[in-house]
Amino acid sequence: MWDGPHLLTTHDPDGDEVRALLERAREESFEPDALAGRAVATVFFEDSTRTRVSFSLAGQRLGARVVDWSSRGSSISKGETMTDTFWTIESMGFDIVVVRHGESGAARLLADHAHCAVINAGDGTHQHPTQALTDALALGEALGREQGWDFSGLRVAIVGDCVSSRVARSNAGLLGVLGAAVTLVGPEPMAPAALGEALGCAVSHDLDAEIGRADAVMTLRMQLERGAGTLLPEGYDYRAGFALTRERAERMKPGAVVMHPGPMNRGVEIDGAVADGPRSLIRKQVAAGVRVRMAVLEEAMRRSG
Amino acid sequence: MWDGPHLLTTHDPDGDEVRALLERAREESFEPDALAGRAVATVFFEDSTRTRVSFSLAGQRLGARVVDWSSRGSSISKGETMTDTFWTIESMGFDIVVVRHGESGAARLLADHAHCAVINAGDGTHQHPTQALTDALALGEALGREQGWDFSGLRVAIVGDCVSSRVARSNAGLLGVLGAAVTLVGPEPMAPAALGEALGCAVSHDLDAEIGRADAVMTLRMQLERGAGTLLPEGYDYRAGFALTRERAERMKPGAVVMHPGPMNRGVEIDGAVADGPRSLIRKQVAAGVRVRMAVLEEAMRRSG
Amino acid sequence: MWDGPHLLTTHDPDGDEVRALLERAREESFEPDALAGRAVATVFFEDSTRTRVSFSLAGQRLGARVVDWSSRGSSISKGETMTDTFWTIESMGFDIVVVRHGESGAARLLADHAHCAVINAGDGTHQHPTQALTDALALGEALGREQGWDFSGLRVAIVGDCVSSRVARSNAGLLGVLGAAVTLVGPEPMAPAALGEALGCAVSHDLDAEIGRADAVMTLRMQLERGAGTLLPEGYDYRAGFALTRERAERMKPGAVVMHPGPMNRGVEIDGAVADGPRSLIRKQVAAGVRVRMAVLEEAMRRSG
Numbered sequence: 001m002w003d004g005p006h007l008l009t010t011h012d013p014d015g016d017e018v019r020a021l022l023e024r025a026r027e028e029s030f031e032p033d034a035l036a037g038r039a040v041a042t043v044f045f046e047d048s049t050r051t052r053v054s055f056s057l058a059g060q061r062l063g064a065r066v067v068d069w070s071s072r073g074s075s076i077s078k079g080e081t082m083t084d085t086f087w088t089i090e091s092m093g094f095d096i097v098v099v100r101h102g103e104s105g106a107a108r109l110l111a112d113h114a115h116c117a118v119i120n121a122g123d124g125t126h127q128h129p130t131q132a133l134t135d136a137l138a139l140g141e142a143l144g145r146e147q148g149w150d151f152s153g154l155r156v157a158i159v160g161d162c163v164s165s166r167v168a169r170s171n172a173g174l175l176g177v178l179g180a181a182v183t184l185v186g187p188e189p190m191a192p193a194a195l196g197e198a199l200g201c202a203v204s205h206d207l208d209a210e211i212g213r214a215d216a217v218m219t220l221r222m223q224l225e226r227g228a229g230t231l232l233p234e235g236y237d238y239r240a241g242f243a244l245t246r247e248r249a250e251r252m253k254p255g256a257v258v259m260h261p262g263p264m265n266r267g268v269e270i271d272g273a274v275a276d277g278p279r280s281l282i283r284k285q286v287a288a289g290v291r292v293r294m295a296v297l298e299e300a301m302r303r304s305g
Numbered sequence: 306m307w308d309g310p311h312l313l314t315t316h317d318p319d320g321d322e323v324r325a326l327l328e329r330a331r332e333e334s335f336e337p338d339a340l341a342g343r344a345v346a347t348v349f350f351e352d353s354t355r356t357r358v359s360f361s362l363a364g365q366r367l368g369a370r371v372v373d374w375s376s377r378g379s380s381i382s383k384g385e386t387m388t389d390t391f392w393t394i395e396s397m398g399f400d401i402v403v404v405r406h407g408e409s410g411a412a413r414l415l416a417d418h419a420h421c422a423v424i425n426a427g428d429g430t431h432q433h434p435t436q437a438l439t440d441a442l443a444l445g446e447a448l449g450r451e452q453g454w455d456f457s458g459l460r461v462a463i464v465g466d467c468v469s470s471r472v473a474r475s476n477a478g479l480l481g482v483l484g485a486a487v488t489l490v491g492p493e494p495m496a497p498a499a500l501g502e503a504l505g506c507a508v509s510h511d512l513d514a515e516i517g518r519a520d521a522v523m524t525l526r527m528q529l530e531r532g533a534g535t536l537l538p539e540g541y542d543y544r545a546g547f548a549l550t551r552e553r554a555e556r557m558k559p560g561a562v563v564m565h566p567g568p569m570n571r572g573v574e575i576d577g578a579v580a581d582g583p584r585s586l587i588r589k590q591v592a593a594g595v596r597v598r599m600a601v602l603e604e605a606m607r608r609s610g
Numbered sequence: 611m612w613d614g615p616h617l618l619t620t621h622d623p624d625g626d627e628v629r630a631l632l633e634r635a636r637e638e639s640f641e642p643d644a645l646a647g648r649a650v651a652t653v654f655f656e657d658s659t660r661t662r663v664s665f666s667l668a669g670q671r672l673g674a675r676v677v678d679w680s681s682r683g684s685s686i687s688k689g690e691t692m693t694d695t696f697w698t699i700e701s702m703g704f705d706i707v708v709v710r711h712g713e714s715g716a717a718r719l720l721a722d723h724a725h726c727a728v729i730n731a732g733d734g735t736h737q738h739p740t741q742a743l744t745d746a747l748a749l750g751e752a753l754g755r756e757q758g759w760d761f762s763g764l765r766v767a768i769v770g771d772c773v774s775s776r777v778a779r780s781n782a783g784l785l786g787v788l789g790a791a792v793t794l795v796g797p798e799p800m801a802p803a804a805l806g807e808a809l810g811c812a813v814s815h816d817l818d819a820e821i822g823r824a825d826a827v828m829t830l831r832m833q834l835e836r837g838a839g840t841l842l843p844e845g846y847d848y849r850a851g852f853a854l855t856r857e858r859a860e861r862m863k864p865g866a867v868v869m870h871p872g873p874m875n876r877g878v879e880i881d882g883a884v885a886d887g888p889r890s891l892i893r894k895q896v897a898a899g900v901r902v903r904m905a906v907l908e909e910a911m912r913r914s915g
Contacts, residue, residue, distance in 0.1 A: 032342075037642075039667060050393055053372055057344060057397055060370045065670045067663055080873035084885075088660055088872060091896035092667055262393060263385035275389075286396035337647075355698055358677055362649060362702055365675045567698060568690035580694075591701035 001129065005117035005303040007296055008107050010129045010174040018133070018177055019149040025137050025288070025295040026146055034298050035064035041094040043069045044121070045082065045101040050262060051121050051131075054286075055098045058293035067094075086110045096300050099123075104166075117300040125166050130292055131261055132170035136178060138281050138288040139216055142257050152179035157210045158201075159242060160220030160269055161190040161231065167261045168220060172199040185210055186242060189231040207241060211248050218259045219244045222269045239268065249274045257281050306434065310422035310608040312601055313412050315434045315479040323438070323482055324454040330442050330593070330600040331451055339603050340369035346399040348374045349426070350387065350406040355567060356426050356436075359591075360403045363598035372399075391415045401605050404428075409471075422605040430471050435597055436566055437475035441483060443586050443593040444521055447562050457484035462515045463506075464547060465525030465574055466495040466536065472566045473525060477504040490515050491547060494536040512546060516553050523564045524549045527574045544573065554579040562586050611739065615727035615913040617906055618717050619737045620784040628743070628787055629759040635747050635898070635905040636756055644908050645674035651704040653679045654731070655692065655711040660872060661731050661741075664896075665708045668903035677704075696720045706910050709733075714776075727910040735776050740902055741871055742780035746788060748891050748898040749826055752867050762789035767820045768811075769852060770830030770879055771800040771841065777871045778830060782809040795820055796852060799841040817851060821858050828869045829854045832879045849878065859884040867891050 001012040001021070012018045040059040042052050052068065059066040069089055080088075082101065089097055096117045099107055104124030111118040122128040140146045143154065156175050162168040162184040172182050176199075183202040184191040196203035204210050211217070222238070232238065239245075244258060249271070252258075258270075258279045266272045275282055306317040306326075317323045345364040347357045357373065364371040374394055387406065394402055401422045404412050409429030416423040427433040445451045448459065461480050467473040467489040480487050481504075488507040489496040501508035509515050516522070527543070537543065544550075549563060554576070557563075563575075563584045571577040580587055611622040611631075622628045650669040652662050662678065669676040679699055692711065699707055706727045709717050714734030721728040732738040750756045753764065766785050772778040772794040782792050786809075793812040794801040806813035814820050821827070832848070842848065849855075854868060859881070862868075868880075868889045876882045885892055 039670075041663075049374055053346075053374055053394075054397060056372055057370070057399075060344075060372075065667070067666055067670070069659055069663055079875045079878075081876060084872070084874055084876070087893055088896050089663075091893040092664060092900050093897065094667075262389070264389055265384045266386060266389070268384075283392055283396040286393050287398065290397050354679055358651075358679055358699075359702060361677055362675070362704075365649075365677075567694070569694055570689045571691065571694070573689075588697055588701040591698050592703065595702050 002299070002303060003111065005300050006111040006114070006119070007129055007300060008111060008118070008120045009127045010132045010170045010177070012177050015177040018136070018174060021133060021292070021295050021299060022137050022140065022149050024299070025133070025291040026141065028291055030062060030294050030298060032061070033063040035059060035062040035301055038063075038095045038301060039065045039067065039093060040096045040098065040297065041067050041069050041089050042121075043086070043089060043097055043099045045099070045106075046122070048100060048122070051100065054289045055119075055121065055293050055297075058290050059297055061290075062294055062297060064297070082106065083110065086114070090114060090116050095304060096297060117304050119296060119300060122166055125164055126169065128166040128170045129174075130289070130296055131167050132174040133292045133296070134285055134289040135171055135218065135259060135261070136174055137292055138285045139257065139259065141288075142281050142284065143215060143255070150179055151175060154180040154215045155183070155213055156180050156216045156218060157183050157185050157207075157214040158218045158220065159185040159207060159244065160222065162186055162220065163190050163192060163195055163231070164223065165220050169199065171218060172201050176200055183210055183214075187232060187236065187238070207248065211251050212253060214256055215253065216257045216259060217244060217252065218261075219270045221261060221263065222265055243268065244270045244274050246271045246273045249277065249279060252279065259285060262286070307604070307608060308416065310605050311416040311419070311424070312434055312605060313416060313423070313425045314432045315437045315475045315482070317482050320482040323441070323479060326438060326597070326600050326604060327442050327445065327454050329604070330438070330596040331446065333596055335367060335599050335603060337366070338368040340364060340367040340606055343368075343400045343606060344370045344372065344398060345401045345403065345602065346372050346374050346394050347403045347426075348391070348394060348405070350404075350411075351427070353405060353427070356405065359594045360424075360426065360598050360602075363595050364602055366595075367599055367602060369602070387411065388415065391419070395419060395421050400609060401602060422609050424601060424605060427471055430469055431474065433471040433475045434479075435594070435601055436472050437479040438597045438601070439590055439594040440476055440523065440564060440566070441479055442597055443590045444562065444564065446593075447586050447589065448520060448560070455484055456480060459485040459520045460488070460518055461485050461521045461523060462488050462490050462509075462512075462519040463523045463525065464490040464512060464549065465527065467491055467525065468495050468497060468500055468536070469528065470525050474504065476523060477506050481505055488515055488519075492537060492541070492543070512553065516556050517558060519561055520558065521562045521564060522549060522557065523566075524575045526566060526568065527570055548573065549575045549579050551576045551578045554582065554584060557584065564590060567591070612909070612913060613721065615910050616721040616724070616729070617739055617910060618721060618728070618730045620739045620742045620780045620787070622787050625787040628746070628784060631743060631902070631905050631909060632747050632750065632759050634909070635743070635901040636751065638901055640672060640904050640908060642671070643673040645669060645672040645911055648673075648705040648911060649675045649677065649703060650706045650708065650907065651677050651679050651699050652731075653696070653699060653707055653709045655709070655716075656732070658710060658732070661710065664899045665729075665731065665903050665907075668900050669907055671900075672904055672907060674907070692716065693720065696724070700724060700726050705914060706907060727914050729906060729910060732776055735774055736779065738776040738780045739784075740899070740906055741777050742784040743902045743906070744895055744899040745781055745828065745869060745871070746784055747902055748895045749867065749869065751898075752891050752894065753825060753865070760789055761785060764790040764825045765793070765823055766790050766826045766828060767793050767795050767814075767817075767824040768828045768830065769795040769817060769854065770832065772796055772830065773800055773802060773805055773841070774833065775830050779809065781828060782811050786810055793820055793824075797842060797846065797848070817858065821861050822863060824866055825863065826867045826869060827854060827862065828871075829880045831871060831873065832875055853878065854880045854884050856881045856883045859887065859889060862889065869895060872896070
């Protein structure tokens with residue numbers, strides 16, 4: 001998971017780094033000036049207020065100066081390359097750069113030549129490791145698996161447009177590391193067999209067959225603003241087959257939980273009654289996100305030596 | 306005025322809360338770390354750099370971490386509801402959320418289910434309580450009414466598109482609580498008799514008749530960017546009847562003052578010579594705004610227990 | 611250079627102020643709370659993330675509260691004048707206002723009536739003094755002229771659209787003060803003889819004749835987003851005559867350096883191999899920028915008494 005001071009993916013063969021980080025985020029025994037005198041830049045080439053603010057708040061709680069380098073109106077729109085923008089930020093003396101970019105592999109490309117720590121806050125359809133850590137923290141605490149972070153025996157269904165989703169890829173990887181059995185669920189173009197093979201997950205095109213067996217259902221956001229529908233035939237009734245409706249939620253196992261990375265399209269991929277219902281971990285996921293990012297920033301700084 | 310830790314309106318039957326807050330803002334004896342370790346989010350679904358920065362500076366002066374959750378490019382543009390955005394912010398652990406929204410009643414809706422304090426920074430055409438408190442602070446200090454904040458005997462004319470203005474509604478309410486006699490002045494569609502009845506104010510469609518009697522003239526901003534003119538017949542000469550021109554200002558009483566909530570359209574609703582002239586409290590209003598918001602944030606935190 | 615607490619231009623007849631500031635930025639012995647309790651506003655009527663963040667980081671490192679007053683969505687788009695926006699900011703109690711504006715002379719206009727310190731972060735095609743100070747700091751340190759900041763004997767070529775460039779004007783002035791010999795290089799419409807006369811510089815329309823003589827080549831950014839090409843005849847091959855290509859860089863003197871204020875258009879005015887090559891000071895310029903701005907903010911505060 002860690003590559004020197006950089007956090008780029010959730011890949012972690014033996015899971016030790018993942019478990020250590022989850023444990024640190026669970027304890028929440030952060031020193032309030034762990035990052036005093038340090039500077040953190042949030043550099044979002046794609047907008048995401050929620051993730052950006054979560055990192056900003058986490059950094060500030062550790063005493064860091066946090067500066068936002070927004071992409072709108074910035075050098076990027078003046079023809080500067082991503083790497084030149086990054087080197088400019090690095091040259092200003094930032095200790096940690098939190099970067100989101102629409103291209104898969106962007107964070108890795110920057111980290112390969114960086115002198116500061118690089119945290120991947122989402123790169124294309126590739127990875128979003130702090131989201132996956134956040135989800136694991138919320139899930140482990142909700143299902144009583146926070147002692148040792150052993151998820152073996154848990155069945156998790158990730159539902160929606162898995163093929164376009166870095167959240168799905170990051171979660172599938174991380175949950176596998178912790179021992180959970182993951183099934184990607186969606187219409188065939190959104191959950192193709194090849195993706196399951198690549199990620200080491202089962203694949204299903206029948207949510208109704210899965211709904212009663214899962215300990216957790218992670219519903220992905222339908223990314224309408226990115227033309228999510230283009231993978232499906234015209235007139236395809238996504239909701240009929242794959243939305244987490246109130247009726248489907250009622251068929252879930254006792255104690256099983258519902259998750260969503262946000263922002264939600266209520267009435268599209270999830271019903272409001274489910275999002276607000278007793279199974280929902282959605283607000284706990286948000287709270288867990290700040291704790292995970294505090295642990296990530298602290299560890300990145302520690303690894304920067 | 307206060308509803309638990311929330312500040313939503315200027316409604317305050319006996320005026321005790323209003324006077325206490327004005328007195329606190331007047332004293333300015335704030336502890337510089339009254340909000341140390343606390344986090345404040347400014348959440349503006351409508352843009353207003355001036356109000357947002359005023360709150361941000363106020364919060365920072367009290368030692369709070371202040372994070373802006375701007376609406377542009379945020380989850381809102383991805384289809385998220387206002388309440389989901391709010392719950393996300395609340396779940397991150399913010400102590401106070403300062404919210405502006407284009408819909409009347411938005412702040413109330415959020416506060417009704419909130420675990421953090423909600424400060425209304427303007428909701429539709431309904432209320433903008435910190436603006437009204439700001440205006441009362443500046444007015445009371447300018448006219449020597451800061452001992453006891455008793456405005457009885459003062460005549461205040463609020464001039465312009467009162468019907469569309471949350472500033473007019475909030476000020477009319479607050480000035481009434483303090484004992485001032487308020488007259489709404491404007492063309493009939495902008496200052497209808499029914500509005501005066503609802504707010505307990507007089508109404509006049511003749512600024513020239515009022516100008517010599519008022520102790521204070523509050524000129525409202527002509528909200529040209531919201532199509533302010535649509536209430537008036539085509540070709541209506543607003544300036545001839547209702548602009549605060551140099552000529553009109555010369556007919557004001559000795560000691561009478563001119564106010565404007567900003568931003569001004571010079572040469573539209575107010576002449577530059579009046580805005581910059583000796584009667585003008587406009588810059589004092591801005592300075593008063595930061596003091597009022599410090600008092601509001603401090604009190605909201607105190608009430609959060 | 612200084613006009614009371616204001617920094618508006620690089621004009622400094624005897625160079626004492628320039629040298630003192632460069633020396634302060636070189637030493638970097640800033641007190642971390644030199645600006646504690648002070649508030650700095652960055653007010654960019656034109657976007658520039660790089661310059662804005664550089665000032666923001668500099669201010670935060672000195673302990674100041676730094677608030678961004680962005681122009682997008684602000685009062686400006688609601689018809690407010692620049693001076694009213696400024697007075698609003700000043701009235702809020704900011705100690706230092708860092709301002710960028712598209713009109714030459716804007717910073718001067720504001721400073722003339724200001725009660726706070728005004729720092730010019732770029733006004734139209736006129737001046738950008740902190741950029742010139744930054745470049746002088748990086749250049750002096752690279753060429754071993756940081757003892758006494760005497761640049762006599764150095765030849766500096768400023769290459770590109772000099773006539774449209776505040777960076778060229780500010781650098782030409784400042785380098786002249788320090789004793790360097792400056793040549794403006796570009797196609798005739800971009801480096802007209804009259805500009806050289808006005809700035810006291812030589813002018814050349816032949817980069818290949820200059821390239822072997824210069825100790826430093828400052829390549830200006832081709833401001834494609836401002837229609838940089840309109841000064842040139844249709845089909846004019848700018849790159850053939852004036853780009854800093856790898857071939858040209860190889861003909862530079864031993865030890866001669868390459869500079870660019872950023873953001874770069876790689877492959878337009880400068881080759882990537884040159885920007886990333888051993889002669890390049892480009893990243894050092896960025897780092898120097900933060901140090902210069904710390905020295906500037908510290909001195910502005912000192913001069914505010």
